[in-house]
Amino acid sequence: MASESIEERFKSELLRCYEESKKYLFPKAEYYRRIGSIKSSSVNSHMKSRSDYYLLSKYEVLKCGDVEKLIKNGQMQTSHPCIM
Structure with missing residues (x-):
């Protein structure tokens, strides 16, 4: 048997x-x-860097309840009130 655990191998x-x-x-x-x-x-x-513009063009933050998830921009076709 391997000395490292499955979780360590996975990581x-x-x-x-x-x-x-x-x-x-x-x-x-x-x-x-x-x-x-x-x-x-x-x-x-009014204060954004190049990386901020890049991130805003690529991703959106989906927030439902207290959980925030990063999603690709344009995945949802309708506007949803949970998206910031």
Whole structure:
């Protein structure tokens, strides 16, 4: 039997995939940083950086209750009151 647990193997495989292609998969800390950046840049309409414009063009924050999720821009075809 392997000395590392299944969870550790899974995490190491995810990190390996992340290093190969950062386009589709990113760590949890980066995920929450992007959500925070999108929320703060949508509030401050007069002070945005290039990365803020990029994130706003690519993603939206879906908020239902106290859960916030990052979704790709344009996935929902109708306007929904939960989207910030």
